[in-house]
Amino acid sequence: MLALVDVFDLCVRLCVRGRECRFVVLALVDTAFVDMAVNLYESSLRPLGIDNFLFVGVGRRACQLLGNASLPCHHYADDRATAVASTYRSPDFIRKMNIRTEMILDALSVGFSVLHTDLDVVFLRNPIPHLKVRSLHRHSVDCLFQQGSHRPQTPPPVLPPRKLL
Numbered sequence: 001m002l003a004l005v006d007v008f009d010l011c012v013r014l015c016v017r018g019r020e021c022r023f024v025v026l027a028l029v030d031t032a033f034v035d036m037a038v039n040l041y042e043s044s045l046r047p048l049g050i051d052n053f054l055f056v057g058v059g060r061r062a063c064q065l066l067g068n069a070s071l072p073c074h075h076y077a078d079d080r081a082t083a084v085a086s087t088y089r090s091p092d093f094i095r096k097m098n099i100r101t102e103m104i105l106d107a108l109s110v111g112f113s114v115l116h117t118d119l120d121v122v123f124l125r126n127p128i129p130h131l132k133v134r135s136l137h138r139h140s141v142d143c144l145f146q147q148g149s150h151r152p153q154t155p156p157p158v159l160p161p162r163k164l165l
Contacts, residue, residue, distance in 0.1 A: 023131070028103060034062055038066070044121070045123075055071060059082030
């Protein structure tokens with residue numbers, strides 16, 4: 001968990017980026033994947049008019065590079081493996097996924113609705129209006145869809161929303 005000052009700084013950044021109904025799209029990025037973050041912005045966020053997003057940096061260098069591209073980034077944490085891609089299920093990968101979980105929990109704890117996305121995603125349509133409608137009808141969605149890489153030929157399953165405890 002971050003220190004109170006860091007959570008306050010994150011909250012300020014979220015308020016700027018997620019001003020629309022306190023809803024924000026978050027994507028964790030480290031130095032090894034800055035190019036993918038720029039690609040996500042260029043291929044999906046900008047063309048679809050999604051401007052309530054924030055890249056959350058692991059390592060200051062990631063945010064510096066994104067800042068050079070005029071993309072919003074909040075330095076959230078440091079990690080010794082920020083400059084290298086981590087192997088799935090490795091200790092470095094697990095540590096980075098725990099940072100991602102803390103980031104999401106911190107955003108939720110200050111009252112934001114969060115859509116977390118990986119950097120290797122392409123949005124074909126803006127998902128935010130669909131998620132807002134579900135939230136107005138008191139539906140909570142914790143995972144709208146998910147697909148592993150083990151069967152790329154299979155269409156992703158759409159899971160029914162379920163109430164969170």
